[in-house]
Amino acid sequence: MKTALVLTVKNEKRLLRDNLLYHRALGAHRIFVYFDGTTDDGKASIEDLDFVTIQDSVSGDVYAHLSYLEKFTKNAVEHHTARQCLNTYDAIQHCKKEGVEWLISLDADELVCLDFNQKQSFAEFFDTISKDTAIVNFKVFEVLQRKLYYNNVLEEETLFKTTSSFKNRFKAVKKSVFNPFTKEHQSFCYWYGQHLGKAALRVSNDIIPKNVHRYKTISGAPLKNVTRLGLLHYHAYDAEDFIKKFKNFKKRANTYLSGNTVDVLKLLLRDVVNQPSISPKDLEDYFKHYIMFSPKEVRRLLKNRWGYLFRYKPALIQKITSVREVFKNIERINKT
Template sequence: MAGFSQSFRPNSSFSSPIISSYNSSQQHFLYKLFLLLTLLPLSLALFSFFLQWQSGSIDPITRWSSDYPEMHSSSEIKSSSSIHCDDNLLGQRISPVFPYFRGWNLKFNDTNLRPKGIHVIYRTEQLKEGQAKRLDLKSILIRIWNESWLSNFFYKPCNNELFVKQTLNMEMAIGMATDAGMEWIFHLDTDELLHPAGTRGYSVTELLMDVPADVDMIVFSNYESAVERSDIKEPFSEVSMFKKNFDHLPKETYFGHYKESTRGNPNYFLTYGNGKAAARIQNQLRPNGAHRWHNYVKRPKEIKMEEAAVLHYTYSKFSDLTSRHDRCGCKPTKEDVKRCFMLDFDRAAFIIASTATEEEMLRWYQEHVVWNDKTLKQKLLKHGILDRIYAPMDIIQGLRETGVFASVIASAQTAASNRSDSDKNVNVGKSFPRKIGIENPGNTRRKVLKDVGELEQLQAIPPLSPPGPNHW
């Protein structure tokens, strides 16, 4: 064994140069690596400083830190703020949802800034008569009135009537969007905003550019406002807390905290939870109720956004409750409200608004709508059920500083006061000249149902509540 070992023992005169060369190569590599790790951060820092120096603008993150208490530790907050935020756990700094990017500039000093790309269709008497009589707008709306998919909501009060009006307006908007050469169409209410989270430039255009060409419809889950005061006047500027949709939460989190999240209300959300959709403009597109779109000749291919959402500011003002009793002639009884309203919370709110004193209504609003429990808020924020979204507040503030809001209001008032009788007498049907190739309106239903086949029984999708514990 000794001789075997000796025969394979490396020769010292041969191995020394190899080991020396290896050590030298290894040291040279480590030197280069160390140099790279040193110079790379320094180069990036210099490049960042150069960009900041060139732009000469105020970093939005710095500006936010002075506007929102959450951007400071708890020891730095010495006075109360008009924005009540209680999720600053253990003095941690919380970053805003609005992303930082270069190039977004509202030009605050531009006094000549005016709103662009907005066309308002006034709900004139002729428009209402045209929709009701199914005559002036028959080239566009006759399909809806002669088909069964929306008929369950015809000739019913309150929310049902609103639902039909929304669908009629969506059908008109399809024709206008087609004539204008648009690619996508959205339907949002006046208490909703589109939140294009997940894009680098916080851009709806960027969001839509990434959608595959074969996709016909995009579903945006809705987040619901969670107000923290009862004296809110401008929700877009004063509300920063939202309750996430079921679709954007793990099932275990959603159902595990369902009871705490509802706070004694009938459902997880006060109102609807099935989101809103955008549709690609194409032949035979039609609305499918206020929340979805469909097509007369095919079943649309749809995708659901994982980050982007619709922010729904529901019951965000106390006046949203007090004004409920003026909306329709429904009787404030448990049986009659089922005929008038689709969602449980709307029914309860209507009864309270119709029967209680203002003091009782305020107390009910505080208990069922306003989030006063700081401990509960912190817990649900920690688990991701509640979320802070500051982007709308910052954007709206910027628009206000530019004078865009004042310009829009002033122009709307001027247009309303200057509208002449000749404007009112314009044939509304001629304003939307899209043709759908139907010779005999009476044959519309039979012809369409023949085309769609198995889609015949599809009903319009109404506002729906999020899933409850029984769905687990």
């Protein structure tokens, strides 16, 4: 059974090579990397990896003749997610030729994690998925931003947030973020990034992206899907990544491809980072004070208490050590 990955990448050199080596260690047969306006040395950093296919994002013109991709081809210039969906569709075509059964679409700051404590290979994992299942949705866990700078966050960080929303607003875990435009503090959930996760699709002629998180069939036939562990999202994990990420967002639209407005926090941070007069040191301080979690905040999260008597279920923070173990093994192989 062959598994492949597809990534759409912009200025992710810090994570990209390690991301690919990690997924190769889990058994990825092929990884398709589409560069989307990259200006760093990301391409050069991975060009020696023989299991990687490198190209630029697919133009909307390439698949303009396919009516079922019209939402993506018509919006490819304005929306990076439209290009990402076209890249995934393009990778599906390559997978058919190479006999790949499962394809997973990710970003460079995301890792598939199939077990919290020990390595599980793609082959072992997909052997547990029934033959009539077409889609495996991966539940997302967001990294806990607790350092100003990481050398290699994929190896170093083991704590992840588990809860993207709270049904009871009184139980919600909040961060106070300063808005320099209104001179006021605003409260936001301790979870900053996307919460829909990503998915693996069973490669076929009929399955296409619905958006970057979900899939559908061209024919309209229903798809059997299941949800499993897990996806680790290293979103704005330190000051350098925070600045880079929202510099990348500078020219992105205020609405998603669906027409919904982009999250208020994401728009605020985009505008903060891209102020012409703000210095890198000021942005680093902003990250430290308003995005990063202090040691005191980390201790409070790990206590997992609501009030004096109650505990959060699931726990607010999950410790995940399997990724670190995979990298230790990669290092041993490299040394050998």
